[in-house]
Amino acid sequence: MSAYQGDFLKEVEARVEEGEWVKMCMQCGVCAGSCPFGPHWEHSPQKIFMMIRAGKREEVLTSDAMWMCTSCYNCVVRCPRKLPITQIMHGLATYAHRLGLAPKMQPTRRFSVTFWSNLTRTGRVNELKLVLQVYFRNGFAAGLKEFWNMRRVGLRLLAAKRMNPFELVFPHRCKDAKGIQRMLAKACEIENRKRGFSQ
Amino acid sequence: MKTAAYLCGGCGIAEQLDTARLAAIAEREGKVDLVREHPFLCSAEGVQAIREGIDKDGATHVMLAACSRRAKTEAFYFPDVAVARANLREGVVWIQEKGEAAQEMADDYVRMACAELKRMQVPKAGPDTGKSKRVLVVGGGISGLTAALEAAEAGYEALIVEKEAALGGWAARLHRRIPERAPFKDPAETGVPALVDAVTRNSRIKLQLGTTVAQTAGAPGRFRVTLSNGRTEEVGAIVQASGFSLYDAARLAEFSYGKSPDIVDQAGLEALAKKSIPIRRPSDNKEVKQVVFVQCAGQRDDSGKHLPYCSGHCCATSMKQAMYFKDANPAVDTVVIYTDLRVPGNGEDFYRSAQAKGVTFTKGKVSAVEADGAVKFRDLILDEDTQIKADLVVLATGQVPNSGVNIDNPDEPDANGAKPISILNLEYRQGSDLPRLAHGFSDSHFICFPYETRRTGIYTAGPVRRPMDIAQAVEDATGAALKAIQATENAALGRAAHPRSGDLSFPLVRLDGCTQCKRCTVECPFGAIDEDEKRYPVFNESRCRRCSTCMGACPVRVISFENYSVDSVGAQIKAVGIPDETEEKPRILILACENDAYPALDMAGLQRVKYSAAVRVIPVRCLGSVNQVWVTDALNAGYDGIMLLGCKHGDDYQCHFVRGSALAAERMSKIDDTLKQLALENERVITCEAAITDIARLPRLIDEYAQTIERIGLSPLKGFA
Structure with a gap:
């Protein structure tokens, strides 16, 4: 793959959600200027799009830039070319993750994986479990510390009946968890076929 | 001379000023024969009163003390008498409180108008009234053809002088043109054959091919043009559509133009496209797989070595040329390296279309093109030096106007280093070609008066006026043709052209007082004044715009106008x-x-x-x-x-x-x-x-x-x- 020959651009167009929009960017930089996270990430959307055109596959897919998107849609609203920038960012993140190129310890990626497995198990998000998974993501000691720090919030949630400890043992399920799982599996299958993934 | 003064009392004048005192001043100090007051002078009755003063009382000079001379010009239109105006409304009552100071101001304006009135005459129209209504079009490209056709369709004779053996100019060498109609998505037919056909079949248009202008003498309405083939033609106005030359890419040593046949300029690419689609590269006749367009090659240059300006069309032209490749084979990689994309008109749609077709646009500054096709550049978004290996490189060089000799510096070479050749060969004291505005373009003002050059009756159209594309050149030529027609009509009536359109006054010279100091002939901004063999100024009234700069210049004050x-x-x-x-x-x-x-x-x-x-x-x-x-x-x-x-x-x-x-x-x-x-x-x-x-x-x-x-x-x- 050589620079600026469009191979990676074509790959993105074929395999990334909304990737066919990348070529329409006119490099005005309004997205970069509009992003509230602007100073905090490695590459602005404008730059990511240019890197894709320049054929920087490795750099783009291993970057943590698109994981930093908070979906505020400021860029989408302002883009003079009406590019669905937020969707492209998530599309790129998903694509990098599926290829196994996404940075392993990137917090957003880790949370997303946790969230997805939590959700798909019962068809509902088990909040208590999710919170505990997040607290203890960096080991038992760190988790206990975080747990202790948040104890007041937890107790008040308990008092207000906004948190039920029994959910840990007897989680709520949706009526047809198996059905949901089958549906998601089918969707994944269609998506995989469309984006050229074998699994 | 019989003078009459009319004092208006309307718009607050009578409330704020003592009009009786003004009338008395007009009568006693101004010594006006007939003084009348009217409460509402621009009304039908007021105008009627003035009319009666002219028709019945025989007033030849009328002073109106009312509003500014720029107001109520239709009501106060008396072309058969001399009219002076005292500005009591905008000049006094609207800007002053009531009082003695305002009254003194009004008194003075009445005195001034009375004094001016007696030194005015009704302009009789310039005597230099050439009657030719024919339009000479110099140049047979898109601009020239359009100008001639527009003039002919408006009912005027046109003559096209083209130095090449065939009509069409640059546009005839194009494979396709930038689209001019919605949806602005694909390159369009040039339309040149149809235009040439329409011009050739039009009975009002005469052609002189393979010919140049050897000499131009005279003035609007009576230009006498000698052609290189010895013929002499009488024309009323001239449209100079002499177009442009491409900036010589060989001057860009760092881009290796001339070192490899696979490095071409935009004209070179058009020639390749005309030869075959899909485009094959000149060196080995193989189909091109990777093409790079280098924008602003020798343009918008701040080093002082190349063209400092933007030629306006090249971005869209490169998009069009990239489409030649993409439309034939979407697998061809086409990269446009630009610093700023500029697509005037409906170019944004065309730009989007090029992007949708997969043309890659890269913001970067090219530092070098190697003879093997390696394009080295700085990516301005990624902020790094990088390179692309191309089969074919296209350099977007700019437009150099064919504007002839720089009359301020006749030996100065053009931007390509070529020795300038006069286009019009004007027999004017101030030089053989049109004065320039900037960078060699023959214009006088981009915004306020396009087409108007500093030579009355001679209009420029197309890229000789400013850099432009076909669509703009067509518009330009249409405008210039109409201006040319206007000039011939004005000249026939002895009237001024823009900006004192319709002015019938003209410079009068008392030659016996002239000291031959030449200031008028040198300073006239429009080259209207020649010199005779005894070195006295010769005023060509039809070339004059009536600015009176000569009057301001004259140290012995022998130049004047009737009014x-x-x-x-x-x-x-x-x-x-x-x-x-x-x-x-x-x-x-x-x-x-x-x-x-x-x-x-x-x-x-x-x-x-x-x-x-x-x-x-x-x-x-x-x-x-x-x-x-x-x-x-x-x-x-x-x-x-x-x-x-x-x-x-x-x-x-x-x-x-x-x-x-x-x-x-x-x-x-x-x-x-x-x-x-x-x-x-x-x-x-x-x-x-x-x-x-x-x-x-x-x-x-x-x-x-x-x-x-x-x-x-x-x-x-x-x-x-």
Whole structure:
């Protein structure tokens, strides 16, 4: 793959959600200027799009830039070319993750994986479990510390009946968890076929 | 001469001023034969009263003391008599509180108008009335063909002189053109064969191919053009559509043009596309797989070595050319390296279409193109040096106008280093070609008066006027053709062209007083004045725009116009009643350009902006028409200050007569000597630049100047005149 020959651009167009929009960017930089996270990430959307055109596959897919998107849609609203920038960012993140190129310890990626497995198990998000998974993501000691720090919030949630400890043992399920799982599996299958993934 | 004065009482004039006193002044001091007051002069009855004064009482000179000369011009239209206007509305009642100061102002304006009136004559129209209505079009490209066809379709004869053996110019060499119609998505047919066909079949258009203009003499309505084949043609106006040459890519050593056949300019790519689609590269005739377009090659250059400007069409042209590849085979990689994409007109749609077709646009600055096709550049988004290996490189070089000889520096080579060849070979004292505006383009003002060159009756159209694409050239040529028609019609009636359109006055010269100093022939911004064999000036009235710059220049004051002369303004200056020094009432003379400063003052009046009652404003055709004797006379008469209000001059001038305000500034820079001789302060005479939009600023400037005069005190020269 050589620079600026469009191979990676074509790959993105074929395999990334909304990737066919990348070529329409006119490099005005309004997205970069509009992003509230602007100073905090490695590459602005404008730059990511240019890197894709320049054929920087490795750099783009291993970057943590698109994981930093908070979906505020400021860029989408302002883009003079009406590019669905937020969707492209998530599309790129998903694509990098599926290829196994996404940075392993990137917090957003880790949370997303946790969230997805939590959700798909019962068809509902088990909040208590999710919170505990997040607290203890960096080991038992760190988790206990975080747990202790948040104890007041937890107790008040308990008092207000906004948190039920029994959910840990007897989680709520949706009526047809198996059905949901089958549906998601089918969707994944269609998506995989469309984006050229074998699994 | 029978004079009549009509004083209007409307629009608040009668409420604020003592009109009986004004009438008395007109009668006793102005010595007007017939003085009438009317409460509403621009009404049907008021106009009727004036008409009766002319028809029944035989008035030949009419003074109207009412509103500004720029107002109610339709009601007060009396072309058969000389008309002077005293501006009591915008000039007095709208800018002053009721009182003695305002009344004195009005008194003076009536005195001034009466004085001017007697020194005016009804213009009889220029005697230089060539009757030819034919339009000569120099150049047979898209611009020239369009201009000729538009003139012919409007009913005028046209003659096309083209130096090549065939019509069509650059456009005929194109494979396709940038689209001019919605949806602006794909390259379009050039349309040249149809245009050439329409021109060839039009009975009003004559063609002279393989011919150039050997000599152009005369003036609008009577240009005598000698062609290189010896023929002589009489034409009324000229459209110069001599087009452009491509900037020579060989001057860009770093881009290896000429070192490899696979590095071409945009014209080279068109030739390849005409030869075969899909495009094959010249070196080995293989189909091109990777092409790189280098934008701004030798353009927008700040090093001083190449063209400093943007040629406007090249971005869209490169998009079009990239589509030649993409439309034939989407697998071809096409990269456009640009610093700023500029696509005027409907180019944004075309740009989007190119992106949708997969043309890659990369913001970068190319530093070098190797002979093997490696394009080295800095990616300006990723901020890194990088390179692309291409089979074919296209350099987007710019347009160099074919504007002939630089008359200010006849030996100066053009941007390509070529020796300039005159296009029109004008038999004008000031040089063989059209004066230039910037970078060799023959124009006089981009914004205010396109097509108008500084040679009356000669209009430029297309890329010789400014860089442009086909769509703009077509529009340009249409405009220029209409301007040319207008010029022939005006010339036939002895009337001025833009900006004093329709003016029938023309310069009158008392040659027995001329000292042959040449200032008029040198300074005329429009090259209207030649010299005869005895070195006397020869005025070609049809070339004259009536700016009166010659009148301002003439040291012996032998040049005048029937209704505007050194005397007519001088008499106004002298008519103002200068209070003696014990009264402590300063008088400031304002000579205001009628194109910008005077309308701005009128608008200030319309908005009721108040300013000093010490000023007496006299509109002048152009600051260039201000003769220094007016300044000296005013100072001697005891005026305390003189303000000259004219248009901006310099590179981005706003002067309607191009050089007038610059010449005035030049002349006034020498006024200090006069002031010193009279033992006066430098502040007594100031020159200010004013635009028509300075409605709020001008009154402020005037008040500030009035304060300055108060500070330095009254003129010591009162009571000597």
